[in-house]
Amino acid sequence: MSYSRFGVAAIRPWYRPTASALLSLSLLTILGGCAAVPLEIANSLKSYDGLTSNHGRSTKADFKVSSDDLGAIATIYIEPTMVSGAAAQSIEKSSDRALVANVISRAICVGVSDRFEVVSRKEDADLIVHATITQIVPTNATMAGLSTATSLGASVFSPVPVPRLPLGLGGLSVEAEATTREGKQVGAMVWAKGANFVTTGGRVSQIGDAYSLAASFGGDFSKMLVSGKTPFKGMPKIPSGQRIKSGLGGKARFPACENFGRSPGLIGLAASQVGMPPSWTDKQRLAADQ
Template structure:
């Protein structure tokens, strides 16, 4: 992590360059990769809206944000299906105890992201990677299921660094703002510039995650071609 707090805290406007990938196809479906990249952008746009004004690509901004996916570890769909079946079986049996995922075939995500000022100088950067875990990452029957879930975790960490101007991994996470809650439920984003990333799946997305359905079933992705 790198952070120049003074200019970051002084910034008022942000422009988001769509996330790119550096991994090639690697056997992943192009639509799946685009969905993960868009989920990152949408979450960053929503989180940064708490403090910054998000401007469209045609306008100058105090900070320009760009993230690059450097690696995706595929989720094993058969293992995910087994975990989902065990979890649903426990629910039907009313055991009252959460069933962890099978400790095999867990996916992961690695990203590099930076914030540049008007002169193109780097004012903040983060190299981030994380793997799914058996307890808190819900299994989804998709090769990018875990990467899709982790995209929001990365966006929260990176955005918190810019919003607070300090290490995002220290301190207690803040309570989600009303605009974040509204967007998470499928509402319109605070700024029009975020609309290009589409709406969050909302309640249908939560239901789909509960039953382990692929994110492509409920997430419509970006509303315009990149």
């Protein structure tokens, strides 16, 4: 395969992509779709009974939630996300694994702050949340770098965004649950998602895609707890003010969320656009492998 059609700006600077050429490129990349990531189980949940399946085009999930039990909940504690042995084997650097785990914890913490008070001690919480990364499908850093370079080059000659090359895409699978102080499971989710060639930008790192997908899981799980129902149906809602503030790198609503550091905000967004590794802009506490 020749990559000249993808990297036209870098290889043939005189060539201006036509609308038909860009359409052909889009159709070609659709064939690649997204990385296929199966649901993985690490046996970290109290129970897997009664889960409802919701397997979409890009996200696979089995979940359950008890809205009646959540109605009496006021305070919540977020445990640091763990990394299963299987997931640890797929990523070379422990610091990279910790970074993905921390993004999950941070996203859940910020998300549930829309409804609950997040506390710093487990003993003070009505509800305890813990999550475990069950698998990380590594991103092919070389292909991600090539994809970013060609996209940036082509953007000089065309206002139409050039999709990412559908090669070497990564993915993530996670399981999490929320239990009461007495140990009753009131929410659980087994989740998996692969990077998409359109919505997930290429970053030169083994965890480039998993890092982006970690926030997606945190959003889905926290939305389920906040709403008390499936997070996979209905129209998207405008994020709350506190979520927007946290997403831009501002102070979290509750001090307990500061334990997971702050989002890189606009600096992180700019870094992602040019394919920089997440570790260059996101600084966090280390989480332990399971």
